[in-house]
Amino acid sequence: MNRIDRLQAILTHLQSKKVVTAQEIADRFSISLRTVYRDIRALEEGGIPIGAEAGLGYYIDDSYSLPPIMFTSEEASAILIAGKIIPHTSDKTIDHAFQNALYKIKSVMKSEDKEVLEKLESSVKVFNGPYEIPQRDSIYLQDIQQALVKSKVLQLEYFAHYTQEHSLREVEPIGLLFYALNWHLIAYCRLREDYRDFRLDRIRNLEVSNETYNRKLDKAFDEYLAREREQYQSFEVELRIEKKMALYIHESKYWYGYLGETEDGNFVNMKFLNPDLNGFARWILCMLDSVEVISPVILRNQLVEMVQKLNSKYLDK
Incomplete structure (x- = not known):
């Protein structure tokens, strides 16, 4: 990022909060505190009324009116993605507030950025499956x-x-x-x-x-x-899984603390970090004989107990 772009970005950052520390600016733009001080001084020389409070940070005087913020097409696209996801991760109250904010954001966009949103609007969807849970009016x-x-x-x-x-x-x-x-x-x-x-x-x-x-x-x-x-101990788990089964659990493995994997011929060795071995064992049972527990031993013992219970439940009848 060149200095002109950085000065504009710092000005936008100052607008986003009541008080911004020099360290916060330095961390965001990966610059030294000395460079932050020079940039702030350059903005002040450019006519921006920036105030400073010792021990707190910088702020822009409330009486100063800044021009509308412009968005790049990438930023406009990111806003659209957020708008698509929010209805599925919140409630109708939050969704309504966001859509109102989105209209205000669109009102200060350049015409070409508005066109980007219009073209993407019908081409971006969020699909939660055929049994999607209805959005609640409010979850407070x-x-x-x-x-x-x-x-x-x-x-x-x-x-x-x-x-x-x-x-x-x-x-x-x-x-x-x-x-x-x-x-x-x-x-x-x-x-x-x-x-x-x-x-x-x-x-x-x-x-x-x-x-x-x-x-x-x-x-x-x-x-x-x-x-x-600290309270919830996590266990390191290593499994040896047939390749066909590894493909089958490609999505679900992330729910169980998936860390990584290596291929070994017709098998895949997967590593996990999981705090609930009982729940993990129940998931492994779904794979039947396509999986072998390498470690820990306590997980293998749990599987044996579960299989024995299933045997006693059905073979004795």
Whole structure:
């Protein structure tokens, strides 16, 4: 990136946040802090009113009006892809808000970039299979985001799938996670007096209370994630699989912690990292005699126990 393009990108970055640190700019553009200071000074000399707060960072004066941001065709295409995915990873409330934002973005695009979006619009689809789950009106994503920003306590009715029970909870939200195709609220639960993971599609009702809480969100969230990583031991698994079966599980293997593979004649040696050997063993059973467990021994023992149970269930009848 030449310096002119970098100065424009830094200006856009400054517009995107209330305060931006010099280190953040240096990290994004892979430049030294000394270069950041020179670039900021160049923008100031160009008439951009950039303020600085000691120990915090740089900001653009609110009274300064900047021209509309222009997008490249690549950036416009990326926005289109995001718009296609959002309806399948959120709810109707978030989808509606994004589409409104997208109209505003399109309004400042150059005509050729608008043409790019129009041509791609009908050619890009997201297909979740023949049994696609209908999009919910709301999974409370907007309410939870507001509660995070304003440090508000949430009151929710939660359905626990494992126990098939409803419970009322007061929680202090610290973060949102998207994994296993679902959004999860990470929050301090006052009932359990500990951090808990609440899957959003299992929240039956949610209200944002007027009560606030005092908890440093980024620190609490990082501590929770670190604790989860330590708590759940992951096992290294090595399998020897027939090539035909390896092709059959080409997609599903990623759900089980796939790390890599090497070919060995008519077989493929695959390595995995997985915290749930019981669930992993049940998946292996689907492959019948097309797979051999190289390691660990505990997984081989689990498979033997499962096969013995199947034998006793069906051969004794």
